[in-house]
Amino acid sequence: MESEQAVFYSRLLTELTLSFHIIYATIGVGVPFLIFLTQWLGIKKQDDHYILLARRWTRGFIITVAVGVVTGTAIGLQLNLLWPTFMELAGNVIALPLFMETFAFFFEAIFLGIYLYTWDRFRDQRKHMLLLLPVAIGASFSAIFITMVNAFMNAPQGFELMNGEFINVEPIVAMFNPAMPTKVAHVVSTAYMTSAFVLAAIGAFRLLKGSNHIYHKKALLLTLKVGLVFSIASAIIGDFSGKYLAEYQPEKLAAMEWHFETEEQASLTLFGFLTNGDEITFSLEVPYALSILAHGNPNAEVIGLDQFAEDETPPLYIHYLFNIMVIIGMIAMIIALFYIVGNALNRSFIMNRVFLWLIVSTGPLTILAIEAGWWLAEVGRQPWVLRGILRTENAATTSNHVDLMLLLFIGLYTVLGLASVIVLTRMFKNNPVEQEILDQQRNGR
Amino acid sequence: MSYVSYEIIGIVVLWLFLFGYIIVASIDFGAGFFHSYSVLTNKHHIISNIVQRYLSPVWEVTNVFLVFFFVGIVGFFPSTAYYYGTVLLVPASLSLILLAIRGAYYAFTTYGKLRSNWWTYLYGFSGLLIPASLSIVLTISEGGFIEESNNQLSLQYKTLFSSPLTWSIVILSLTSVLYISAVFLTWYANKAKDRAATALLRKYALIWACPAIITATGIIVELRTHNPVHFQRMLDLWWMFALSGILFITTVYLVWRKKSYGLAFSLLTGQFFVAFYAYGLSHYPYLLYPYLTIEEGFTNEGMALALIIAFIAGLCLLLPSLWLLLRLFLFNKDYVEGKIK
Numbered sequence: 001m002e003s004e005q006a007v008f009y010s011r012l013l014t015e016l017t018l019s020f021h022i023i024y025a026t027i028g029v030g031v032p033f034l035i036f037l038t039q040w041l042g043i044k045k046q047d048d049h050y051i052l053l054a055r056r057w058t059r060g061f062i063i064t065v066a067v068g069v070v071t072g073t074a075i076g077l078q079l080n081l082l083w084p085t086f087m088e089l090a091g092n093v094i095a096l097p098l099f100m101e102t103f104a105f106f107f108e109a110i111f112l113g114i115y116l117y118t119w120d121r122f123r124d125q126r127k128h129m130l131l132l133l134p135v136a137i138g139a140s141f142s143a144i145f146i147t148m149v150n151a152f153m154n155a156p157q158g159f160e161l162m163n164g165e166f167i168n169v170e171p172i173v174a175m176f177n178p179a180m181p182t183k184v185a186h187v188v189s190t191a192y193m194t195s196a197f198v199l200a201a202i203g204a205f206r207l208l209k210g211s212n213h214i215y216h217k218k219a220l221l222l223t224l225k226v227g228l229v230f231s232i233a234s235a236i237i238g239d240f241s242g243k244y245l246a247e248y249q250p251e252k253l254a255a256m257e258w259h260f261e262t263e264e265q266a267s268l269t270l271f272g273f274l275t276n277g278d279e280i281t282f283s284l285e286v287p288y289a290l291s292i293l294a295h296g297n298p299n300a301e302v303i304g305l306d307q308f309a310e311d312e313t314p315p316l317y318i319h320y321l322f323n324i325m326v327i328i329g330m331i332a333m334i335i336a337l338f339y340i341v342g343n344a345l346n347r348s349f350i351m352n353r354v355f356l357w358l359i360v361s362t363g364p365l366t367i368l369a370i371e372a373g374w375w376l377a378e379v380g381r382q383p384w385v386l387r388g389i390l391r392t393e394n395a396a397t398t399s400n401h402v403d404l405m406l407l408l409f410i411g412l413y414t415v416l417g418l419a420s421v422i423v424l425t426r427m428f429k430n431n432p433v434e435q436e437i438l439d440q441q442r443n444g445r
Numbered sequence: 446m447s448y449v450s451y452e453i454i455g456i457v458v459l460w461l462f463l464f465g466y467i468i469v470a471s472i473d474f475g476a477g478f479f480h481s482y483s484v485l486t487n488k489h490h491i492i493s494n495i496v497q498r499y500l501s502p503v504w505e506v507t508n509v510f511l512v513f514f515f516v517g518i519v520g521f522f523p524s525t526a527y528y529y530g531t532v533l534l535v536p537a538s539l540s541l542i543l544l545a546i547r548g549a550y551y552a553f554t555t556y557g558k559l560r561s562n563w564w565t566y567l568y569g570f571s572g573l574l575i576p577a578s579l580s581i582v583l584t585i586s587e588g589g590f591i592e593e594s595n596n597q598l599s600l601q602y603k604t605l606f607s608s609p610l611t612w613s614i615v616i617l618s619l620t621s622v623l624y625i626s627a628v629f630l631t632w633y634a635n636k637a638k639d640r641a642a643t644a645l646l647r648k649y650a651l652i653w654a655c656p657a658i659i660t661a662t663g664i665i666v667e668l669r670t671h672n673p674v675h676f677q678r679m680l681d682l683w684w685m686f687a688l689s690g691i692l693f694i695t696t697v698y699l700v701w702r703k704k705s706y707g708l709a710f711s712l713l714t715g716q717f718f719v720a721f722y723a724y725g726l727s728h729y730p731y732l733l734y735p736y737l738t739i740e741e742g743f744t745n746e747g748m749a750l751a752l753i754i755a756f757i758a759g760l761c762l763l764l765p766s767l768w769l770l771l772r773l774f775l776f777n778k779d780y781v782e783g784k785i786k
């Protein structure tokens with residue numbers, strides 16, 4: 001096989017594995033936090049519904065964890081198999097957070113094992129709840145550490161390059177690179193946000209399917225409150241991400257905003273289609289907005305694509321990805337706000353079928369926003385793997401069998417994806433919450 | 446103060462985690478195999494309970510041991526990513542797919558109540574294929590299977606699969622998995638006061654003891670022709686292998702006389718520990734014959750120090766947690782005997 005083909009298939013396989021892993025990983029970061037919150041509320045309010053909610057979420061969570069773990073193991077090993085040159089180079093500088101991530105996994109795995117099997121072992125429920133704390137912390141920290149690695153790929157620092165080798169390496173400086181604060185904050189906050197909307201979608205779906213139990217309404221209100229808080233946080237942090245890009249990766253910002261000429265008082269291009277390379281149609285121009293997004297000042301100058309060599313400009317389709325992400329974020333925020341306000345004012349529209357379907361849609365949509373966001377971040381870094389240092393085409397394996405491996409992994413993810421959906425639906429269909437509440441009452445609890 | 450270099454600390458620590466993985470994963474893979482085998486022969490009512498009680502809380506922890514090893518080795522020895530990463534694409538991807546199927550299947554059946562005998566067989570037998578496919582890495586590290594031409598590394602599949610060394614290591618991995626697992630589960634079943642299971646598993650332990658030791662010896666003989674340097678270094682460490690042999694004999698004796706299964710399992714761990722480190726020591730200084738040594742492949746000093754500090758801090762967090770896990774499930778009488786959930 002030509003090495004160009006090896007690069008092409010390596011990219012496809014990396015994209016595939018990461019896009020699949022990120023679904024389960026995001027849920028893995030956010031859901032333990034929500035379970036903890038719910039169990040805590042249940043104990044505080046002495047409300048068995050919340051405890052049951054935590055218990056049922058945990059049962060579903062363990063399935064997504066399993067798929068998260070196996071796909072995570074796959075991507076961890078695959079990065080070495082598909083990008084050996086990159087890992088050799090990067091390993092010298094950024095191995096520290098990767099290494100610390102495994103400790104976070106360890107911590108999470110141990111306590112998850114304990115938590116799962118000790119629901120009825122402690123007389124004091126609070127003790128059992130505390131076991132979840134390391135799970136939630138471990139999961140969030142694995143996201144933090146891995147995102148630090150990814151931030152380093154965007155803003156490498158903490159070393160000097162001499163004859164292709166890294167010298168004077170400072171691992172801590174590499175970890176705390178300029179891309180790190182916004183990236184880590186945005187990833188963690190969107191993970192909490194997405195998990196909340198996914199769980200809200202399940203609650204809304206049960207209500208639509210005829211259940212009218214107060215249990216689901218409590219679940220819905222709680223998850224949408226969390227969703228609202230973190231969607232606002234995500235938008236604010238997203239704005240800071242834009243400011244980071246303007247300063248450190250202007251080519252990414254210019255490509256995602258279709259900003260061709262360097263200018264002051266730049267306007268923001270929303271929506272639109274690109275024809276003939278650089279003609280924008282059907283777009284909405286918001287005057288000054290890009291200067292505000294990039295520098296917080298309507299008169300500031302924003303660097304355009306004219307400043308960059310053609311072979312160092314990222315693909316322009318990332319504009320669509322950016323729009324998808326932002327629009328979904330806004331939609332989810334508004335829906336959550338309407339539900340919470342409607343609930344406080346005792347309005348009936350919140351139980352309207354159309355509105356409930358809208359809530360159901362936020363689950364898949366926020367997952368889509370996560371995918372769009374990552375594709376934006378990663379494709380926007382091209383042609384670099386390590387920005388300014390190592391180009392993607394020079395980092396890939398030279399092995400001849402990547403295409404075959406791609407097919408095998410497509411098969412694997414199809415099976416895992418389908419199986420996890422089937423198992424999850426069966427699990428909750430065969431054991432509806434009404435039945436479980438009745439069982440509990442009969443057992444005198 | 447005697448001076449121990451960072452790369453030695455690094456490799457000793459990594460070797461320890463690989464050893465940890467081999468023990469816990471062997472128990473896991475072997476248990477899966479015995480479980481499927483018992484379904485096949487209609488004896489599953491005897492042992493499946495024991496297997497499930499032990500495996501359920503720990504399966505994710507087993508996986509992390511592996512992740513720790515491969516993340517750690519790339520951290521301490523980044524050049525391994527280049528050498529092994531390039532040549533292992535196919536074998537490691539196959540191991541990954543097997544691991545994924547097995548891990549997911551376990552969760553789906555245990556927590557998701559998905560049941561079918563056909564899957565149980567797949568689960569059991571994939572547990573044997575995984576050690577076989579992972580053990581290829583050890584074979585490759587002995588050198589002679591990689592070709593380097595115009596700056597490109599490639600694995601010589603034909604040489605690899607026609608070498609007796611490859612197959613001896615594969616068979617060793619299988620027999621050890623079954624042996625380690627059987628001895629452990631005998632102990633566990635005995636603690637659970639499950640007589641029938643203890644008897645059955647004790648029988649398996651004795652059956653697999655002999656093949657395990659014969660294949661292990663066979664590999665040393667194979668190495669004599671395949672890698673004389675390594676062979677010679679192993680002879681220099683003969684006393685370690687002898688110690689390992691004594692531990693083996695004591696273990697078998699205890700299991701045979703139905704005495705202190707707990708001690709038997711500790712001795713077995715000791716046997717593998719000594720042999721594993723003797724093997725590692727004799728492999729020194731090569732990470733990959735003859736391309737890569739520990740010194741050449743090592744990361745820079747700044748990173749090494751950072752990793753070691755992170756490791757110590759991590760252990761302070763980890764050891765108490767692991768102790769808690771073991772105390773609640775492995776050493777908790779009521780849990781093991783099935784009196785509490």
Ligand code: HDD
Nearest residue numbers: 183186187190235238239241242326329369370373374377
């Ligand atoms: C539910 C998901 C979600 C939502 C609603 C948003 N984002 Fe986002 N965004 C992500 C999920 C995400 C992400 C998946 O977490 C990314 C990918 C990589 C990263 O660092 O975070 C991301 C990256 C990302 C980047 C690129 C950062 C980089 O490449 O370094 C920018 C500039 C923004 N976001 C900005 C925003 C703005 C202004 C938003 C809204 C108002 C917004 N995001 C909502």
Ligand code: HEM
Nearest residue numbers: 011015018019022083146149150374375378379382385392
């Ligand atoms: C430690 C963190 C990460 C590392 C080391 C890493 C590494 C890489 C590498 C080597 C590539 C190849 C370049 C290419 O295919 O063009 C890549 C691309 C990509 N990565 Fe990342 N990545 C990281 C985090 C993530 C995460 C968390 C995601 C989210 C799902 C992600 C999504 C992608 C996507 C979608 C591409 C394809 C981009 C393209 O082909 O243009 N990455 N990444």
Ligand code: HEM
Nearest residue numbers: 024025028029065068069072073075076105139143508509
């Ligand atoms: C290149 C990028 C990535 C790599 C190499 C990677 C690696 C891994 C590995 C090896 C595991 C399995 C650990 C185990 O055995 O328990 C895993 C699981 C996990 N990963 Fe990733 N990961 C990546 C991206 C991400 C991102 C971006 C997030 C968070 C936003 C994330 C969050 C998680 C979580 C929470 C788990 C635990 C499983 C779960 O709870 O679902 N990972 N990852």
